[in-house]
Structures are given as structure tokens and as C-alpha cells.
Amino acid sequence: MTVRENMAFALKLAKTPKHVIDQKVEEAARILDLTQHLDRKPANLSGGQRQRVAMGRAIVRDPVAFLMDEPLSNLDAKLRVQMRTEVARLQKRLGTTTVYVTHDQTEAMTLGDRVAVMRAGRILQVGPPQELYKNPLNLFVAGFIGSPAMNFMPATFDDGLLRSKLGDMSISDEMRERLGPRAGDREVILGVRPENFEDASLVPAQDQRYGISFSATIDVVESMGSDVYAYFTLEGGPARTADLDELAADSGRADTGADGDQIVARLDAATSIREGNTARLWVDIRPVHVFDLDSGENLTHPARVTRAAAVAS
Numbered sequence: 019m020t021v022r023e024n025m026a027f028a029l030k031l032a033k034t035p036k037h038v039i040d041q042k043v044e045e046a047a048r049i050l051d052l053t054q055h056l057d058r059k060p061a062n063l064s065g066g067q068r069q070r071v072a073m074g075r076a077i078v079r080d081p082v083a084f085l086m087d088e089p090l091s092n093l094d095a096k097l098r099v100q101m102r103t104e105v106a107r108l109q110k111r112l113g114t115t116t117v118y119v120t121h122d123q124t125e126a127m128t129l130g131d132r133v134a135v136m137r138a139g140r141i142l143q144v145g146p147p148q149e150l151y152k153n154p155l156n157l158f159v160a161g162f163i164g165s166p167a168m169n170f171m172p173a174t175f176d177d178g179l180l181r182s183k184l185g186d187m188s189i190s191d192e193m194r195e196r197l198g199p200r201a202g203d204r205e206v207i208l209g210v211r212p213e214n215f216e217d218a219s220l221v222p223a224q225d226q227r228y229g230i231s232f233s234a235t236i237d238v239v240e241s242m243g244s245d246v247y248a249y250f251t252l253e254g255g256p257a258r259t260a261d262l263d264e265l266a267a268d269s270g271r272a273d274t275g276a277d278g279d280q281i282v283a284r285l286d287a288a289t290s291i292r293e294g295n296t297a298r299l300w301v302d303i304r305p306v307h308v309f310d311l312d313s314g315e316n317l318t319h320p321a322r323v324t325r326a327a328a329v330a331s
Contacts, residue, residue, distance in 0.1 A: 021047075021063070022056040025074040042078040049111065050074050050104075066097050066104075073108065084109075084116040090125065102128060121268075123163055127151070135159050137264075152305075153321075157207065157314035160307060161265040166212045166247065169281045170257045173208035173308070180308065182208045183252040185230045187303045206317065207257045209307035212247070215283030217291055218300040229302040237280070239293045246285045248297070254279075261314045 019027070022043055029039045047053045050070040060068055069089065076084060089105070090098045106129055109116050120126055126133045127147040134144045135158070143155045147163075154160035160168050173182035180187040218231045234250040256279035283299060291297045308317045 020057050020059055021052060021071050021074075024060075024071050025078055028075060028079055039078075042080075043074075046074040046077040049077065049108065064097075065093050066101055069093065069101055070104070073105075077112070081114065084114055084118075086116060086118045088120055089118075090120075090122075098125075105129060124165060127163070133163075135162055153316075153319055154307070155316055155319055155321075157209075157259065157261040157309045157316070158265065160209050160309070160316065161262065162268075164211055166282045166284065167265070168307075169210045169212065170262060170309075171208050171210075171252070171279075171281070172205065172254065172257045174205050180206075180208065183254050184208075184210070184301055185232050187230060187306070205311050207259065207309040207311055209309060210281075210301060211305070212282045212284035214302045214305055215248075215285065216300050216302075217285050217289040218298040219290075220286050220288060221300045225302075226300070228304055229300050231298055231300045233296055233298055234281075235296050236291055236293055239291060241287070243287065245287050246289050246291070248283045248285055248289075248291055248299075249280055250283070250297075251279050252281065259311065259314060 025043045025046060026039045029042065034042075043056070044053070047056055050073060052067065052070055052074060055063060055067060060071070063071070072089070086105075090101050093101060102125060105118075109129075118125070118129055130147055132144060133147050133150055135142045135150065137158055143150055143159045150159060150163045154163060157170070161170065171183050173180055175181075175189075178189060180189055221229075234252060236248050236250050238247075238249040240247040240249075285291065306318075309315065310317055
């Protein structure tokens with residue numbers, strides 16, 4: 019069938035009057051920039067154009083909601099970015115509620131007004147994308163949201179300090195309040211996002227006090243133009259839990275044999291750090307997360323303070 023016939027198919031089955039079908043198809047084609055392709059057939063269309071035709075078939079029916087199940091999964095990387103933008107623009111233009119299912123967290127973060135992270139049929143957390151990024155409720159959400167993914171490493175609370183392979187971190191009053199009685203001696207998992215690291219030589223003197231510095235031998239350096247990814251490993255084994263194993267399997271790291279102890283730092287493009295050299299790095303300890311070793315619960319989530327205040331009142 020032609021593009022026009024494809025888009026009109028459901029309306030014809032519903033025995034919609036022809037003049038109404040033509041009006042709806044023309045309007046949908048205008049919205050999707052398909053007007054010039056209405057008389058062409060799928061074989062003469064690009065992947066992105068075919069995807070827009072599929073959306074047009076849904077649009078002409080004036081649905082209460084769009085249900086999209088990984089609509090971009092079969093497109094190449096460049097076309098996915100383009101279509102992601104078009105889907106976002108289309109949703110805002112139509113104002114129709116859209117439920118969008120995807121395994122790609124980048125799609126979820128860029129398209130969703132509210133994101134629900136699901137695991138084994140259970141919703142783990144729902145909220146705006148930035149809320150899930152800044153305040154994940156548990157280990158799985160923290161590892162799933164963010165690209166590159168959050169770094170995880172074993173740590174312990176000892177004598178008021180959070181001791182990790184990066185060094186000893188003093189616990190702020192805010193973190194101590196969030197942790198409450200859980201700040202006693204115990205093993206935990208420390209979560210640090212790649213963007214919380216920086217080349218120590220590039221950190222202003224007034225900001226040094228907000229973090230700690232440490233030395234690491236750099237294994238690989240990837241220049242992305244606007245910033246640099248530096249990969250390194252630290253002594254000691256990686257953090258291991260069922261949540262982290264599942265995240266590794268989902269991302270493909272488990273299949274490639276990638277080292278679970280590898281840490282990635284996202285640095286300013288001005289860094290002079292090179293592969294094979296020992297570099298001095300700095301990590302901002304203010305936004306780090308601390309997770310319970312057994313349950314995977316985020317012990318530093320702000321909701322802890324809110325719940326404690328509610329109980330106290």
C-alpha cells in the first residue's frame with residue numbers, strides 16, 4: 019500500500035466517511051512532514067520515514083493515549099537520535115498522553131516527563147528524570163540511570179569516616195542526618211558518578227575542600243571533544259551484589275568480560291592526563307551515594323530526612 023493507504027487503513031476498516039479519512043490523513047501527513055510522500059510505497063522510503071508512517075496510522079485515529087513499545091529499536095544510532103527528537107516534538111504538539119516503553123535509558127531520560135524504572139514486573143521508582151538521576155531510591159535505579167553509569171565500590175563506616183578505595187571521606191552533617199543510626203560501623207556500597215571526578219590540577223583552590231584527592235594509574239583515555247573519559251582501576255575487589263550482577267548482564271559487560279572493578283571518570287577537556295601515567299584525581303564527595311549492602315537501599319536518599327521529620331512531628 020502507499021503511504022496514504024497505510025495511514026487510512028484503520029479508518030477504512032471502521033467505515034469512516036472518505037472525506038473525513040482524507041482530511042485526517044492530510045493533517046497527519048502535514049504534522050509528520052510526509053505530504054510529499056503520500057503516494058509512495060514503503061520500499062521507496064527511508065527507515066525514519068517508515069517509522070513516521072507508522073505513527074501517522076496511530077495519529078489519524080485520535081487516540082486517548084499512544085502506547086509505544088520500543089518504536090526506535092530497529093533504527094541505526096544516528097536515525098534513533100533524529101527520531102527521538104521528532105517523537106518529543108510530536109508529543110508536545112499533539113498533547114496526547116504517551117506511554118513509551120524502552121530499554122534505552124537515554125530515550126527514557128530525554129523523552130519522559132515522568133519515568134518509571136521497572137525490574138521483574140515491579141516498579142522501583144517513579145519521578146521526573148532529574149529526580150531519578152539525582153536521588154535514586156536504590157542500587158538498581160542508580161546503576162540504570164546515567165551514561166556512563168555510576169561507579170560502585172565497597173566501603174565501610176568506621177569511626178565517623180566513610181572509608182573507600184578512593185580514600186577516607188568525612189561525613190557531612192547532612193549525610194549524617196540522612197544516615198541516622200545506620201552510620202555505625204558497617205559495610206556498604208559507595209556510588210560515585212563519573213562527572214563527580216575531575217583532574218585535581220583543574221579544581222579551583224576554594225573547591226578542593228569539598229572533596230578528596232587520590233592517585234590512580236590511567237588505563238584508557240577517551241577524548242569526546244567536550245570532555246574526556248579516563249578509565250582506571252583501584253586495589254581491592256569490586257562491589258558485588260545481585261543488583262550489580264544484573265546491571266552488568268543487562269549492559270553487556272558480563273558478556274564482554276569487562277572488569278567490574280574498572281572506574282570511569284568524566285573530566286574537563288583541558289586535562290593533560292594520558293594513558294599509562296599516574297594521575298592525581300579529585301572527587302566531589304557532596305553528591306556521592308551510600309547503599310545498603312544487603313537490600314540495595316539508598317541510605318543517603320533525601321526522603322529519609324523527610325520521613326524522620328514526619329515521625330518526630
